Amino acid sequence: MTDAANDIASLSFEEALKQLETIVRELEQGNVPLERSIEMYERGDVLRKHCDTLLKSAEAKVEKIQLGQNGEPSGSETLDPQ
Template sequence: MTDATNELAALSFEDALKQLETIVRELEQGNVPLERSIEMYERGDALRKHCDTLLKSAEAKVEKIQLGQSGEAKGTGPLDPQ
């Protein structure tokens, strides 16, 4: 993995989302040179994919929670590493 990939993988959902929001805000202002805009767009796309992966993982965990008769969570089943 590259350093950028490792750095991205280490980001929490919240941190990645904050970075993505900053990129969107800066690009929407239109004050960024073209080359920098392209770099920012590529970073934003990578952040979006990272956030999507983290969300899908969280959704899978929630779906695995089994409720007991009393309505309390009994635990989670094993997750498929996809």
């Protein structure tokens, strides 16, 4: 794993999302040189994947909490995967 990937892996969902939003905002402004844009895009892609993984993990935990001892939903609907 690269240093950048290690750095991202240690981020919380909120921290990663904040960095991703900053990257998107800077790229949308169009004032970033091409090479830097590519680097930012690549980091943004890793951040997006990290956020997706953390979100899916949280959804799975919530779904598990909502299941009763017999594995059936306990009065609450499970999360919609979308």
